[in-house]
Amino acid sequence: MKDYNSILQELENSGNLRRLPEIVHKGNLVEKGGLTMLNLSSNDYLGLASRRDLQQAFLEEWQEKQYPFSSSSSRLLTGNFRIYTELEQVIAERFNREATLLFNSGYHANTGILPALADKQTLILADKLVHASIIDGILLSNAPFQRFRHNDYDQLETLLQKNTGQYEQIFIVTESIFSMDGDVADLRRLVSLKKSYPDVCLYVDEAHAIGVRGKNGLGIAEEQDCIQEIDLLVGTFGKALASMGAYVICSRVIREYLINCMRPLIFSTALPPAQIAWTQFIFERLPEFSEERERLATTSHLLIDALSGKGGEISGSHIIPYIIGDNKDCILKAEELQRKGFYCLPVRPPTVPKGTARIRFSLTADVTTEDIQQLIQAL
Numbered sequence: 001m002k003d004y005n006s007i008l009q010e011l012e013n014s015g016n017l018r019r020l021p022e023i024v025h026k027g028n029l030v031e032k033g034g035l036t037m038l039n040l041s042s043n044d045y046l047g048l049a050s051r052r053d054l055q056q057a058f059l060e061e062w063q064e065k066q067y068p069f070s071s072s073s074s075r076l077l078t079g080n081f082r083i084y085t086e087l088e089q090v091i092a093e094r095f096n097r098e099a100t101l102l103f104n105s106g107y108h109a110n111t112g113i114l115p116a117l118a119d120k121q122t123l124i125l126a127d128k129l130v131h132a133s134i135i136d137g138i139l140l141s142n143a144p145f146q147r148f149r150h151n152d153y154d155q156l157e158t159l160l161q162k163n164t165g166q167y168e169q170i171f172i173v174t175e176s177i178f179s180m181d182g183d184v185a186d187l188r189r190l191v192s193l194k195k196s197y198p199d200v201c202l203y204v205d206e207a208h209a210i211g212v213r214g215k216n217g218l219g220i221a222e223e224q225d226c227i228q229e230i231d232l233l234v235g236t237f238g239k240a241l242a243s244m245g246a247y248v249i250c251s252r253v254i255r256e257y258l259i260n261c262m263r264p265l266i267f268s269t270a271l272p273p274a275q276i277a278w279t280q281f282i283f284e285r286l287p288e289f290s291e292e293r294e295r296l297a298t299t300s301h302l303l304i305d306a307l308s309g310k311g312g313e314i315s316g317s318h319i320i321p322y323i324i325g326d327n328k329d330c331i332l333k334a335e336e337l338q339r340k341g342f343y344c345l346p347v348r349p350p351t352v353p354k355g356t357a358r359i360r361f362s363l364t365a366d367v368t369t370e371d372i373q374q375l376i377q378a379l
């Protein structure tokens with residue numbers, strides 16, 4: 001066997017060893033190493049994960065319906081409880097689209113959809129900063145691919161011009177809110193590009209935007225009014241929706257094709273019906289959380305302005321980078337902020353480009369204006 005221990009040692013020596021942090025959650029606070037800190041690294045964007053009132057209301061519904069805690073099977077065998085199809089219909093109707101298909105996680109979705117739909121005759125053009133799960137999906141698909149510079153749609157258009165007619169189809173793949181920079185894709189421009197060339201399909205991952213953006217919380221596609229024009233609109237339930245799982249909104253044909261060909265869907269036990277029921281409970285209430293969305297927008301703007309010129313200006317969302325540059329300085333700054341009661345984490349290369357080590361703030365609706373003012377003082 002390889003000497004894995006010495007490889008770990010090297011990681012440790014270079015300060016790159018990953019560890020599972022031991023933390024205790026208390027609402028929007030975390031306790032770690034004797035410190036109690038405001039959680040500024042959470043994906044619980046609407047602050048719903050710790051809402052007792054919602055949990056209580058759901059448990060009452062659960063008492064009546066008794067959804068099982070296991071599906072005991074893939075949906076293709078005996079795991080297809082009615083609640084799955086119900087939730088798919090609710091989502092499709094809300095988005096006013098033909099079909100929805102659920103998955104166990106965003107990771108399952110992104111590593112399964114492209115391998116099912118793309119082949120050697122498909123060219124994939126993906127934004128340079130897409131999530132690791134999308135990269136894995138691209139690699140698993142074995143399709144030829146190119147990455148365009150982050151949000152550089154002129155370069156994308158050049159690639160479309162050059163490759164049009166050379167392949168059976170071209171997939172443009174992007175996120176809507178990007179996870180490290182917190183900036184927002186111009187989905188309308190992508191839709192218009194897609195329409196200017198034949199056989200182009202648009203794939204958008206809204207993991208950070210579903211629940212958070214748009215009048216009804218349906219994401220950037222709702223905000224930019226282009227839900228109908230995105231061929232594959234992916235979102236996840238593990239972040240703002242305080243649950244687990246993912247979906248794709250697509251045509252009826254694509255849904256049926258994925259059911260036949262998508263391996264993470266076919267070969268994995270479906271999520272527990274109780275989990276799906278909780279997701280549905282939250283999803284149905286998304287339009288009601290506009291106050292949470294507004295609060296999050298207000299605190300985000302405060303922090304963006306305070307960090308203007310230091311990375312804040314890059315962000316167009318509740319994910320806000322504070323770019324420090326040097327790795328060591330970045331770690332020291334994060335530690336200092338933690339001592340002052342703010343749980344924020346350093347993000348270093350290779351997760352982000354060299355020389356752009358940063359603290360990544362990820363705000364949630366239960367962080368108050370006063371909290372942010374105190375944070376700004378501490379900065």
Ligand SMILES: *Cc1c(COP(=O)(O)O)cnc(C)c1O
Nearest residue numbers: 105106107131133205207236238
């Ligand atoms: C979090 C995330 C995922 C993964 O979703 P999970 O449900 O946590 O597996 C996929 N894509 C993006 C852009 C994400 O931020």
